[in-house]
Amino acid sequence: DVKVTQSSRYLVKRTGEKVFLECVQDMDHENMFWYRQDPGLGLRLIYFSYDVKMKEKGDIPEGYSVSREKKERFSLILESASTNQTSMYLCASSLQGTGNTIYFGEGSWLTVV
Amino acid sequence: GQNIDQPTEMTATEGAIVQINCTYQTSGFNGLFWYQQHAGEAPTFLSYNVLDGLEEKGRFSSFLSRSKGYSYLLLKELQMKDSASYLCAVLASGGSYIPTFGRGTSLIVHP
Numbered sequence: 155d156v157k158v159t160q161s162s163r164y165l166v167k168r169t170g171e172k173v174f175l176e177c178v179q180d181m182d183h184e185n186m187f188w189y190r191q192d193p194g195l196g197l198r199l200i201y202f203s204y205d206v207k208m209k210e211k212g213d214i215p216e217g218y219s220v221s222r223e224k225k226e227r228f229s230l231i232l233e234s235a236s237t238n239q240t241s242m243y244l245c246a247s248s249l250q251g252t253g254n255t256i257y258f259g260e261g262s263w264l265t266v267v
Numbered sequence: 268g269q270n271i272d273q274p275t276e277m278t279a280t281e282g283a284i285v286q287i288n289c290t291y292q293t294s295g296f297n298g299l300f301w302y303q304q305h306a307g308e309a310p311t312f313l314s315y316n317v318l319d320g321l322e323e324k325g326r327f328s329s330f331l332s333r334s335k336g337y338s339y340l341l342l343k344e345l346q347m348k349d350s351a352s353y354l355c356a357v358l359a360s361g362g363s364y365i366p367t368f369g370r371g372t373s374l375i376v377h378p
Contacts, residue, residue: 158309189368196370212365250364253298253364255312258310258311259309260308260309
């Protein structure tokens with residue numbers, strides 16, 4: 155059974171803190187993604203990676219960075235959290251090539267106070 | 268640029284049929300996904316269409332017309348558990364594996 159696991163389901167962080175969101179997939183997928191989801195705005199792509207150590211900016215990369223040191227793990231980093239980064243963050247993965255199903259993790263609800 | 272439109276919210280009665288539309292304008296086309304997302308949960312895959320026509324999968328069917336930039340998701344014999352958000356996502360330019368998502372349609376099924 156496919157599995158994308160996000161390390162934290164709910165987090166509360168203070169403004170200015172460095173935040174790490176971890177994601178692990180056990181399907182040997184090449185592609186991994188980080189989205190954020192906000193009411194009325196839908197899913198927006200932050201960053202994606204198509205291979206180890208490779209990363210590409212998505213639609214809203216400002217304020218975020220990512221790390222992919224191993225194929226199964228893709229981390230999202232908020233260098234200095236701000237209140238406008240309060241959101242639900244979704245990690246996803248897929249096989250290389252077009253048309254392949256994207257599998258999502260359960261999501262991480264981040265509140266920045 | 269890419270533009271994907273879905274209705275924001277729909278309501279329907281248990282046992283009925285509902286059609287959720289999605290229109291898109293993208294630079295190239297390489298397939299369209301439908302996902303279901305219950306409140307507070309991850310989106311789960313429902314269907315993928317790359318050729319014109321209707322694909323049926325149990326109570327759910329998905330239709331695509333590439334020439335019209337149009338798709339719909341048809342849900343039959345609605346159940347209360349079908350209350351969820353339904354996301355349309357399009358793969359744009361050739362070879363792309365990164366879908367662009369619409370804002371989702373919140374479906375409320377009432378008794």
